[in-house]
Amino acid sequence: MKAIQFDAFGDADVLQIREVPEPVLRPTDLLVKVAAAGINRADLSFRNGFYGWADFGDSPLIGLEMAGEVVAVGRDVPGYKVGDRVMGITGGGAYAELARLDYRMALPVPDNLDLVEAAGIMEVFVTAHEALIHLAGLQPGEWALVHAASGGVGSAAVQLAKARGGQVIFTAPGARIDKVKAIGGDVGVDYKTQDFARIVAEITEGRGVDVIVDFIGAPNLERNIRSMNYGGRLVQVGIMGGVADAKLPLDLLLYRHLRIIGTVMKSRDQAVKHAMVQRFGEAWLGHFANGSIRPVIDSSYSLDQAPEAHCRMETGASFGKIILRVP
Template sequence: MRAVRVSEEGEPEHMTIGEVPTPSPGPNEVRVKVHATALNRADTFQRRGHYPPPEGASSILGLEMAGVVEEAGEGVIDWQEGDRVFSLLAGGGYAEQVVVHKDLLMAIPPGLSMRDAAAIPEVFLTAYQALHWLGGVRRDHNVLIHAGASGVGTAAIQLAREAGAHPYITASAPKHDVCRDLGAEATIDYESENFADRIAEITDGDGVSIVVDFIGAPYFHQNVEVLAPDGRIIQLATLGGSTVTEVSLRALMAKRAQLLTSTLRDRSLDYKVQLTQEFASDVLPTFIDGQLRPVIDSTYDWTDVADAHRRMENNDNAGKIVLEVVS
């Protein structure tokens, strides 16, 4: 089969389409013909040599896909050849074929295209885990979502809104309209505004119950400042740096704050299965009637993968960047 190969770690132009062995499904696995995949920050980090795949995972880039079942392995009875499916992956999405554990597959809802389906798994499962499993989001919670126009950010806005919470976001000003259209009740320009001051104004000093953050060190002290009592910071990445200086434990204790960190790619199979199946049961039906929707910034033919990666690394996208795999 063909797949995106990284000839050497570094710049986007080091990615090419080349021949690799076609994977075969083992017991409880399914081989899927990939129609579309989507970009995630982890892909750009892995390409540069900073984020190796978990042990046993495919070294091919790509953490999600949508496609059609081609072959079911031993013990698989729930999926048949021709079924339209999509899934979270630990790797392997930038390819014509991928093997997935049967319990990680979800049926693509009626009316949803392959392009749309490929833009859902990584960001919506990450946002669902952050808000529901870690954040304990409730009706009327104030929720601050940093990088609100990112893939996970756009998913988190919608999930917070559907939970009856009040989503507020930070993003550059040109991306605010996208966030407001999804349900953000307040938008903050991180380039020109102090988000801690704005949150104090927006909430009349009450603060937020949940902060979902991808930036890390530069935002840490302000994240603590904006928390309401018993608030939670959900740290999902450290794009701005990972070392925080002069941390005051007293400031955290004064808020009875919780700092919760998480990754998803290296979680156990059982964890991912539970998360996927809960999401499929509780959330996936809302995509059918349009209550939730993937936000797609742009679509590229997978042969133009280098251009797609440049767009993400330049922070030009608002929402997901999708690759259509033509075979």
Template structure:
């Protein structure tokens, strides 16, 4: 640790799982970058659904990860860990955004170098911090896992959230036709503006609506954050050889009255994934795919994160409260002073 980097730092901590009020500023040791890692002086941190789950005690960090909340950051590289063969470090002083393994709600965060990407052209820390967790998740699940191809169709549940707004834009940019569900007319309008055909799940049956919109074929891929309550309906919505990717279980983990016959006769593929426990090498591969395919579109302004609100880092509890309501559209970001 160099003399310019303090031994202790401010971070959002929680003494026990619970509601937003358990979050508060505290002093913790500043992390030291391990081999292959960089130390980032954090300027902004994204707030994501896994943070909410970890706060509640339902999503513990994987072995070796920081116990602090925060899976995406933007800031300045200030130190390198020891070199590792095949690992390229962003230069000291460079502005990066990064998918972290935890620890983003803090002044400093140690991150594997391969999980860092440059700020897109014209971006500030807030916009850059809104990218990594959602864009890594979307690319990993839609293209690496589901193999979404140009000309195919995809249904994105929760289309107005951080994941949803990114998924709509990325799917459309890659030549697929996105459909999205959302819970009110304003959120549906946002999905439509981003390029999706939107379905208000409160007023329409998305199974029937998709049948109507696809002339009975169904969609090739579904990206689902709801889980159990949607499982059977998702199966009815998939086209022949369709792929369902489960990335969250906001509605519950249990599904009832599931037709296994439908899975067999329509040759359906069902996968569940979680990005955080994946290997550093896997995440570095996703970062490289984003750099090649998506970052030029961010640089040009063709794609951009949808922003909902920012909060000072000291008001992390308020940011979590906002996310808990489910009323947000797009990203919530914590700003460091």
């Protein structure tokens, strides 16, 4: 089969399409003919050597999510059959013509979605649900602040917060604020020219927001804490801005009874990952089926254009998910 491989860490041009052995089916696996694969920042980190030469459980190849058609079913797999359309999170190997994954990391693709759209759902929406709903417990009527809202997880979090009945303040580049408002954001903040803490204070009349989902890290930490209401919950999903010089106002943490929660999917035990996928599916699969929530797709590239797709993500210009189409 054809798949994307690389021999040395580095820039996007290290990615090459090659013939590689097909994956071997395990008892709890689905073997899927991949139609499309989603690109994630973790893929860029892998390509740059952040994880070393890791095997994430399913394959040493790159790629963590995909959608396609089941072509083989392991002997211990219930509920799936050959020909089913599925979307799922893999432990590597999604940038390929065939991929294997544990059936508990897969969900059926709603009939109203094509497989390119479906390839943009799992990583970002499962992560957004875990942060916003499962860990932070956003309630109807509460205020949420979503950072990096024009990215994959951020745009998913905006949609879930709105569907949950929350009110959403978000940060994004100025040119993408209207796009985020179109998917449910209420108040946009251009993080390049505006101070989100000041705007949060104005909009909430000094009370602050109830939930924050942050991907940036140290540059936002102090202002995040100062932007939180009593009993507020900050969920740290990424640290794209680094960890150096992070300032934590401990007095506010104590007296406002705040919670700071960290989460990342990759380092969790398999049983925890299975639970994350299943509770997301139970909560939201019907919303995708009726069209009230849809994945935000920025662009798609053919499998042999994986370097160009990675470069697109690295520019920071994308809005939503970047997808690789597999012939």
